[in-house]
């Protein structure tokens with residue numbers, strides 16, 4: 592675990608199911624009950640048909656790097672300790688409209704620290720992994736390669 596990292600609330604009814612999924616190693620995406628469009632981030636209303644009815648479905652966890660950044664100083668102390676690291680915006684294979692942000696790892700269960708820009712390219716295939724930061728929070732991370 593990383594100390595003092597700012598963590599999201601996981602008990603908001605809008606996205607509690609997403610966080611329950613990450614805690615058990617499953618990437619769940621909110622889907623409109625009316626038009627079946629998946630959406631991320633979770634929100635109460637479908638941006639396509641305005642329905643407020645939705646359900647959650649697990650997705651493959653496979654995607655491609657759509658963009659990435661290498662955070663540099665000034666950073667919060669908890670993140671400063673991790674440099675160098677890469678944060679990617681990943682497009683899920685289920686839909687190009689589903690993009691999630693997370694740190695890039697070299698391997699499943701690998702460290703956030705030590706990944707450099709030269710290790711990542713736009714379009715690189717990635718697979719989700721989950722890094723536990725507290726009892727309630729497991730964050731999606733992205734593992735390079737298949």
Ligand SMILES: [Zn+2]
Pocket residue numbers: 623624625626627628637638639640641642
């Ligand atoms: Zn809809």
